[in-house]
Amino acid sequence: MKTNLSSQISLTRVPARYYRPENAYEQSVLTRFEKIPAIIYESADEGSRWIAGEIAGRIREKQASGKPFVMALPGGRTPQSVFKELIRLHKEERLSFRNVIVFNLYEFYPLSSMAFSNLTYLKDYFLDYVDILPENIYSPDGFMSKENIFDFCLHYEQKIEEVGGLDFALLGIGHAGNIAFNSPGAGGNTSTRLVLIDNDSRKEASRIFKSIENVPDGVITMGISTILKAGEIVLMAWGEGKAGVIKDVVEGKESDSLPATYLQGSNKAKVVIDLSAAYQLTRIDHPWLVTNCEWDNQLIRRAIVWLCRLTGKPILKLTNKDYSENGLGELLALYGSAYNVNIRIFNDIQHTITGWPGGKPDADDSNRPERALPYPKKVIIFSPHPDDDVISMGGTFHRLCSQNHDVYVAYQTSGNIAVGDEEVIRYCEYLRDVCDRYSPSDHTVKQKAEDIIHFLRYEKVEGEKEKDDVLFMKGTIRKEEARAGARYSGITSDDHIRFLDLPFYETGMVKKKDLGEEDIRIVSDLLKEIKPTQIFVAGDLADPHGTHKVCLDAALAAIDQMKDEEWMKQCRIWMYRGAWAEWEMDHIEMAVPISPEELRSKRNAILKHQSQAESAPFLGDDERLFWQRAEDRNRATASLYRQLGLAAYEAIEAFVQYIPLR
Numbered sequence: 297m298k299t300n301l302s303s304q305i306s307l308t309r310v311p312a313r314y315y316r317p318e319n320a321y322e323q324s325v326l327t328r329f330e331k332i333p334a335i336i337y338e339s340a341d342e343g344s345r346w347i348a349g350e351i352a353g354r355i356r357e358k359q360a361s362g363k364p365f366v367m368a369l370p371g372g373r374t375p376q377s378v379f380k381e382l383i384r385l386h387k388e389e390r391l392s393f394r395n396v397i398v399f400n401l402y403e404f405y406p407l408s409s410m411a412f413s414n415l416t417y418l419k420d421y422f423l424d425y426v427d428i429l430p431e432n433i434y435s436p437d438g439f440m441s442k443e444n445i446f447d448f449c450l451h452y453e454q455k456i457e458e459v460g461g462l463d464f465a466l467l468g469i470g471h472a473g474n475i476a477f478n479s480p481g482a483g484g485n486t487s488t489r490l491v492l493i494d495n496d497s498r499k500e501a502s503r504i505f506k507s508i509e510n511v512p513d514g515v516i517t518m519g520i521s522t523i524l525k526a527g528e529i530v531l532m533a534w535g536e537g538k539a540g541v542i543k544d545v546v547e548g549k550e551s552d553s554l555p556a557t558y559l560q561g562s563n564k565a566k567v568v569i570d571l572s573a574a575y576q577l578t579r580i581d582h583p584w585l586v587t588n589c590e591w592d593n594q595l596i597r598r599a600i601v602w603l604c605r606l607t608g609k610p611i612l613k614l615t616n617k618d619y620s621e622n623g624l625g626e627l628l629a630l631y632g633s634a635y636n637v638n639i640r641i642f643n644d645i646q647h648t649i650t651g652w653p654g655g656k657p658d659a660d661d662s663n664r665p666e667r668a669l670p671y672p673k674k675v676i677i678f679s680p681h682p683d684d685d686v687i688s689m690g691g692t693f694h695r696l697c698s699q700n701h702d703v704y705v706a707y708q709t710s711g712n713i714a715v716g717d718e719e720v721i722r723y724c725e726y727l728r729d730v731c732d733r734y735s736p737s738d739h740t741v742k743q744k745a746e747d748i749i750h751f752l753r754y755e756k757v758e759g760e761k762e763k764d765d766v767l768f769m770k771g772t773i774r775k776e777e778a779r780a781g782a783r784y785s786g787i788t789s790d791d792h793i794r795f796l797d798l799p800f801y802e803t804g805m806v807k808k809k810d811l812g813e814e815d816i817r818i819v820s821d822l823l824k825e826i827k828p829t830q831i832f833v834a835g836d837l838a839d840p841h842g843t844h845k846v847c848l849d850a851a852l853a854a855i856d857q858m859k860d861e862e863w864m865k866q867c868r869i870w871m872y873r874g875a876w877a878e879w880e881m882d883h884i885e886m887a888v889p890i891s892p893e894e895l896r897s898k899r900n901a902i903l904k905h906q907s908q909a910e911s912a913p914f915l916g917d918d919e920r921l922f923w924q925r926a927e928d929r930n931r932a933t934a935s936l937y938r939q940l941g942l943a944a945y946e947a948i949e950a951f952v953q954y955i956p957l958r
Contacts, residue, residue: 299811301852302845303339304957305835310571311590314579326579326586329547331560332531334567336574340377340534343568347466347530348381352391354464354528359395364432366397366456367464368518369422370476371414372500373842374468374532379422386426393428397459399452400435401467401476402517404501405445405490407438411759412505420807436488436516445516449488453522462526469533472496473541473554477517480553484561486519499919504806520558529565531556533573536877542569543576584623591630593644598882599624600641601940610941611642646942648887653692653951654701654830665886665953666830666868672701673829676822680834680847681711682778683905686785687926689832689872690898691890692949697786701830705782706794706822707775708847709801713762715770717752719907723773724749762804771797773907781904784897794822800846811846811853819854827863831855835871835952844874852954859956870951878929879950881936890930890947899923 315336317323327334337343351367358365369375385391403414410416415435423433434455440448456462467475472494478486479494492514493501502508523529533542541556546567550557559565574580583589584599604611607618616634619627631637647663650656654673655666675696679685685693685705696703724745731742748765762770775795782793798815800808833851836844848871858864870886873879890898902923909921920928930947938944 298853298856299816299849300341301856301957302835302848303341305954309592309594310580314583314587315571315574322587326583328586329578331548331550331557332546332565332567334542334546334569334574334577336577336580337568337570340570340572343532343534343570344377344381347378347532347568348385350528350530351378351382351464351466352385352389355391355393355396358463359392364395364397364459365464366399366459366462367466368399368401368462368523368526369418369466370401370468371417371504372468373503374534375466376421377534378466378532382422383425393426396428397432398423398428398434399456399462399518400433401465401523402515403436403438404512405436405438405440405514405516406512408512409757409759411757413438417504438512438516445490449490449516452488452518456522462522463528465523465526465529467523467529467531467556469531469538469541469545469556470497470500471538471541473545473556475520475523475531475556475559477515478520478523478555480555482520482555483552484524484558485521487522488516488518490514490516520555524558524562524564527564529559529562530568531559531565532568534570536572536575538569538573539575542567542573543578543581546577582623584626589626591626594882596627596637597641597644598880599627600637601881601936604940610939611638611645612941614638642941645881645884645937645940648884649889649937649942649948650886651695651889652699653886653888654696654699665951670829670866672699674826675701675703675830675832676826676828677703677705677832678819678834678847678851679705679707679778680844681709681714682707682774683711683781683902683908683922684834684844684874685778686781686898686901686904687922688834688874689949689951690785690901690926691894691930691947692832692872692888692951693785694894694897694901695888702792703787704792704794704826704828705778705787706796706819707778708796708798708819708850709843710767710771710795710797711774712767712771712802713804713806715773715907717756717766719773720766720769721749721752723769764804767802767804774905777905777907781901784901784904796822798847798850800850801843808843808846811849815846815850816853816857819850820857823854823858823864829863829867831867831869832951833869833871833954834874835954836874836876852956855956859958869954869956871954872949872951873929876925878933879952881940883952884933884950885953886951887933887937888949888951889934889943889945890949892946895927895930895947899927902926 317326355365400415400418407413469475472480474497477491477497479497498508498511501511505511544554545556548557550560579586600611603614603618603622606622614634616628619625619634627637648665650665655668655671657668657671659668661668677685677693728742728745779793787793796818798818800811800815803809833848834844930949933948933950934945937948
């Protein structure tokens with residue numbers, strides 16, 4: 297059973313010599329813009345294994361000399377795969393942590409519950425699974441009085457010195473370039489202290505606290521100077537979501553506006569990233585600026601789009617001079633002239649556009665992204681949460697239904713933890729009033745509604761597992777919103793709206809289980825039943841530890857099990873993006889134009905998900921509502937097509953084909 301196929305998706309064919317140079321000369325040429333050593337791995341798992349191996353080696357060296365190994369650890373999603381590998385090394389290879397001393401990099405302040413403590417996070421994901429001595433774990437206290445904070449911070453620094461200083465600092469990085477909670481403006485001489493959480497960091501922390509309103513005002517964080525004193529510093533980042541900040545940190549100027557750039561001044565620091573997080577580094581994104589390229593159609597398309605943006609010209613107006621003055625003379629040598637390259641790429645991009653996402657019947661499909669036959673197609677849209685379908689491909693969803701394809705939508709998780717308590721109270725009050733009107737003598741349902749209301753208002757303890765009754769109500773709210781959105785998009789049969797409720801998600805807490813055989817079996821059973829000729833899956837690769845990735849892995853694992861079935865051989869699989877980002881132009885293989893009327897219809901379908909409006913938990917670090925994010929993203933894609941000299945559309949939804957691995 298292959299449970300991590302999404303990590304093997306390579307949207308860009310990156311020659312290994314770009315990230316694994318053959319010799320020191322190639323290394324110096326390729327990395328000449330890089331100011332911190334960057335080690336690039338093909339996947340987050342591979343990079344995490346390397347980091348865990350480094351830590352394990354240092355621990356064993358210290359054990360051999362009878363000394364403690366002192367390390368600072370962060371929270372957040374980024375280190376989860378490193379922690380998982382360290383736990384494996386402990387259980388399977390007898391790596392002991394009894395000589396390890398851990399310092400928590402930061403702690404939120406003031407805390408209302410230990411459930412939201414970063415120390416609790418470290419225990420839940422790592423420390424409770426190894427044999428580290430409890431007295432060797434040091435952390436700021438998120439409950440201490442304000443009067444004690446200054447003295448505590450001094451003592452925290454002194455304790456680090458008493459145990460011999462940090463041997464190893466493991467760091468994540470925020471989107472604003474912060475390490476720990478040293479946010480823009482932090483000086484390089486800072487030590488452990490209480491800081492107010494800046495707006496960007498608050499948005500990121502809202503994932504832990506469910507909403508930005510619940511994030512504490514401050515955090516006690518280890519300072520930059522303390523981190524820089526560590527014997528070894530590893531900053532890690534996984535996924536496309538970190539690609540922009542990694543480029544700025546590795547290739548930009550040292551500045552207090554981007555605190556992670558202080559690592560440029562340390563010969564002990566290195567950056568460990570996967571190919572997705574490395575995507576915007578010059579040697580990966582614009583290799584023609586540092587070396588001779590292995591040109592394929594995708595890389596040529598990327599280079600032309602880059603050149604169009606650089607010059608402000610559409611494709612067909614680019615000249616030989618534009619190419620030669622901007623590092624693309626190789627293309628002139630290969631194709632003879634700018635015109636030859638221009639017309640090839642213009643036609644290539646033009647052929648991605650189709651108003652028939654299910655294929656146009658009785659049409660020549662040789663230059664269309666989808667086949668004309670079979671028609672109509674049996675389509676399954678997999679939606680990780682109960683609203684990703686309409687947010688991400690609502691226009692295409694509607695188009696498939698209106699063009700008479702047999703469309704099913706499968707909601708992979710219940711999304712129950714992403715419903716606010718006030719929504720449940722509102723629905724329970726409605727249920728109570730209905731009972732009073734139509735069944736006043738039956739007290740069972742009314743009493744259940746009253747019990748839930750009372751629990752949520754007066755008894756609930758934040759951070760504890762949700763009660764089953766509350767989870768049922770929250771899941772039901774999302775389920776009925778999903779039905780409404782799917783019906784509005786054109787599905788007429790309830791049998792075509794499926795709720796898979798994959799078990800990995802149903803923990804009642806933010807922390808989920810690993811993808812398991814039962815999850816994959818549920819998806820497989822659906823595929824066997826329907827035998828689709830077209831599948832849409834959420835291909836959001838920005839967060840390698842998120843629910844979207846697990847849902848994608850579940851779908852791809854099921855597809856992998858059946859890839860040799862005759863019906864699956866005739867099935868085409870398309871990946872869409874979520875509300876957070878769109879596919880890069882060099883990846884897009886199908887672009888579905890959306891008219892102004894269809895865009896309004898898509899907005900209305902999204903608005904059926906009322907529980908996911910302004911007050912919903914886990915809205916992320918984007919202040920726009922989901923319909924606003926979706927419209928801005930779709931309009932931006934259409935604008936890029938227009939800038940390249942293609943037709944002007946109101947909006948475009950974009951897709952990339954997935955081909956099962958052989």
